Amino acid sequence: RKEVEQDPGPFNVPEGATVAFNCTYSNSASQSFFWYRQDCRKEPKLLMSVYSSGNEDGRFTAQLNRASQYISLLIRDSKLSDSATYLCVVNPGGSYIPTFGRGTSLIVHP
Amino acid sequence: NAGVTQTPKFQVLKTGQSMTLQCAQDMNHEYMSWYRQDPGMGLRLIHYSVGAGITDQGEVPNGYNVSRSTTEDFPLRLLSAAPSQTSVYFCASMTGGEKLFFGSGTQLSVL
Numbered sequence: 001r002k003e004v005e006q007d008p009g010p011f012n013v014p015e016g017a018t019v020a021f022n023c024t025y026s027n028s029a030s031q032s033f034f035w036y037r038q039d040c041r042k043e044p045k046l047l048m049s050v051y052s053s054g055n056e057d058g059r060f061t062a063q064l065n066r067a068s069q070y071i072s073l074l075i076r077d078s079k080l081s082d083s084a085t086y087l088c089v090v091n092p093g094g095s096y097i098p099t100f101g102r103g104t105s106l107i108v109h110p
Numbered sequence: 111n112a113g114v115t116q117t118p119k120f121q122v123l124k125t126g127q128s129m130t131l132q133c134a135q136d137m138n139h140e141y142m143s144w145y146r147q148d149p150g151m152g153l154r155l156i157h158y159s160v161g162a163g164i165t166d167q168g169e170v171p172n173g174y175n176v177s178r179s180t181t182e183d184f185p186l187r188l189l190s191a192a193p194s195q196t197s198v199y200f201c202a203s204m205t206g207g208e209k210l211f212f213g214s215g216t217q218l219s220v221l
Contacts, residue, residue, distance in 0.1 A: 034209055043200055043212035044153070087153070089210070096141045096160050097168075098210060102152035 003027060004090050006101035013108055017078045021104045023088030024070045032091035033064055033071045037084045038103065044087055047073075078108045112136050116201045116213025123191040123220045131186040131216050133201030139211070141204045142184040146170065146197040153200065159184055191220045 006023045013019050025033075033050035048055065050062040050071045061074040071090075075082055088101035114135045123129060135142065143158035155168030159178040173195060175187040184203075188195060201213040 032208065036210075041198060041215070041217070043215050044210075045212070046209045049209065091208075096204075097155070097158065098204070100153045102150075 003099045004088055004101040006086075006088050006104045008102055008104060010105035010107050013078055013106070015078055015080060015108055015110055017108075018074065018076045019078055019106065020072055020074045021086055021088075021106075022070050022072050023090075023101050023104075024068075025088075025090045025099070026069070027090070027092045027099075028066075028069060030069075030090045030092050032098075033062075034089040034091075034098075035060075035062055035071075035073050036087040036089055038087055039084050047086070075106075078106075080108050080110065082106060083108045114201055114203055114211050114213040116199075116216060118216060119214065121216060121218050123188075123218065125192060125220060127191050128187070128189050129191065130188075131199055131201070131218075133184045133186070133213055134182050135184075135203040135211070136182065137203065137205070137211065138181060139203035139205045140181070142178065143168070143202050143210075144174070144176065144184070144186045145200045145202065146195075147200065148197050156186065156199075193220045196220045 035047040036044040037047045038044040050064045054063040059076045063072045085103040087103045091098045117132045140161050144156040145153040154170045157176040159165045199216045202210045204210045
């Protein structure tokens with residue numbers, strides 16, 4: 001089983017739709033969780049950290065479920081500019097080595 | 111702040127040639143790493159370092175060397191390039207298990 005798993009998609013949604021991605025992780029000792037956004041052949045950029053209590057940034061909501069070992073990203077009112085690959089990143093405790101999921105592709109169409 | 115500076119942006123090599131990809135950060139981060147990204151494969155860790163003088167292998171280290179003589183710099187060396195090393199390479203740094211900062215990437219083609 002891969003340490004961090006994501007559905008590769010693509011998720012193909014119309015503008016204005018709400019879409020959610022999940023990411024599961026296998027290391028129960030994991031400490032830090034992040035969502036990154038990557039545009040085609042560009043460097044990944046931090047979208048948001050994921051906190052235990054859940055957190056929101058505008059149209060984006062991230063949640064962590066430690067019991068079931070997954071994190072989620074919800075995007076409301078999708079924009080064309082949200083089209084990208086969304087990477088889940090997990091930092092295990094006591095180690096510097098973050099683990100990446102393979103990413104989920106989102107395509108928002110008019 | 112420059113952040114993570116990675117050079118060159120593009121490079122074409124012939125099989126057997128050697129080259130060094132440069133990576134520098136000005137944030138005093140302990141952790142630096144190199145990833146390669148191939149279509150459909152996601153980011154794969156090549157080598158990483160948790161401080162000056164300390165390096166270790168990641169998931170796909172074969173064919174690559176690294177060194178960390180200073181906190182700021184973490185060059186990646188291809189000793190004898192092979193077509194299988196055609197990829198996009200990213201350098202990244204972070205501190206204390208927090209968020210990663212990425213360089214802008216190097217698109218490498220080996221003919």
